[in-house]
Amino acid sequence: MTSTIIDFENVTKEYPDGTVAIEDISFSVEEGTTTVFVGPSGCGKTTTMKLVNRLEELTSGKIYYDGQEIRSLDKIDLRRNIGYVIQEIGLFDHMTVAENVGMVPTLLEWDRARIDDRVDELLDLMDLPAETYRDQHPMELSGGQRQRVGVARALAADPDVMLMDEPFGALDPITREKLQDEFLEIQAQIDKTILFVTHDIDEALKMGDKIAIYRNGQIVQYDTPKEILTNPANDFVREFIGSDRLIKELKFMTAGDVMDETADVTGKTLSELGAAGVEFARNGQGYLTVERSETTHVALMKIYEGHVEGVLVTEGEEVVGTVTEADLKRNLSEGR
């Protein structure tokens, strides 16, 4: 049984000038998951995040942090328990990397040695060797390195929850993708509850366990990436996902998701198939295979490039299923 750590109950935020930033929003975030808020700019996604660490105060409704109404908690304590990452400007340029990373522990009055150890540990985790980087200033680093420092800083006091506001927004596409992958790996190790804001649906699909799609201050769909891709709630969501929705599905679903496990090749090894003279998925070069965790996009490319009717899905040496063009068609939402 998973428990929720952040709950929004009919939350509305209205600014003094009458602008309604978010209206009557309710959702729950499970502990240890990543929830992505995505939508066009000005839709209220950043406001939602700032309500959690009380950089903004809500107008009506209730927000619970670990079961407690956040207005009953001390603002300063609450913020020190929540990691906060924003675009690279968020680093303090006048401090060294180590001073940046050690900031929250400093505020929490840890002793010097403990802060130093923690800083070194985090820099190493972020692939920034401490002895090289701790005394540098943020301006001496590349955009990607700065962003890593930002993540390390947010992790410093080992918070349960991390708020990340377009953390990879200012990076070039290649660096962004690299950092996303690294971050997914790190997240698998640290197991934090993460609220993540982005305007990029691809990033949302990649990073999120759950995605909240915003429009004009309201959540139009709150679901798993798979549900959002295969069952968009309305035309807005469909349009937001984009005209390449099928490609996104292909890149999102794995061979394991769509494979046919009933084919008679399952359970055998490739050499056994070769010995039995099975022609399925074989061309001049041999059998075409994909790993269970590889995407359907890869499977489809292999099918087309290899001029075969389907590919074998393998796990180690063993064949665990098959994927054919027909399997793909059946599983992609348009084919239903």
Next chain:
Amino acid sequence: MQLSVPYVSFFVERFDEILALTVEHVEIIAVAMGLAIPIGVTVGVLISFNERVASTVIWLTGIMMTIPSIALFGLLIPVLGIGSPPVIFALVMYSQLPIVRNTYTGISQVADAQTEVGEGMGMTRKQRLRYVQLPIALPVIMAGLRNAVIIIVGVAAIGAFIGAGGLGDLIFKGIRLQNMNMIVVTTVVLSLLALTLDYGLGVVEQLLRLHNGEEIERAKLTHAIWSVIA
């Protein structure tokens, strides 16, 4: 060349006296700055919380600067007597405009995103000042101090008129005795003093910028000191 000979001989003959008065002059400035900095920086920080108050206060410090020093001494003598107290009081007043203005500007130019991140990390208002706003503003504040020092080196000379001592003594004496050598040499020493202080504080300002990780063109002395400490 010949023209400068009497100046040089005057300087050599009266070296001890000039040195003593220079030290006295520096003392007056040091005491005045010692009072002016905490006052000015505190005011600058306080007014950064309210824009309307800020423009009023900065305007007032500007007005203070327009009061002629002689008139100000005249107004202060009945209250503080003669000698250095009224002069130091006046110097503190004159230095407020650059110090207050630069503190205020330095703090207000800190990007909102930076203070908001500090807030989001759980810094109290005081901690935001200590860790974010003041360190970033420090080079700008330093430039204000530099400005203030240059202004009051000159004003302090006039303070000799009401018995505060310092290099002004020799200038007034030179005027009374119509001793051109005395006036010229003292003025040159006074200018050199101002230039030295300006350069020294400029170096401090650059060191602060370097400490903040800024890329700047360094003066020779800055470079030398930085390569020793960094």
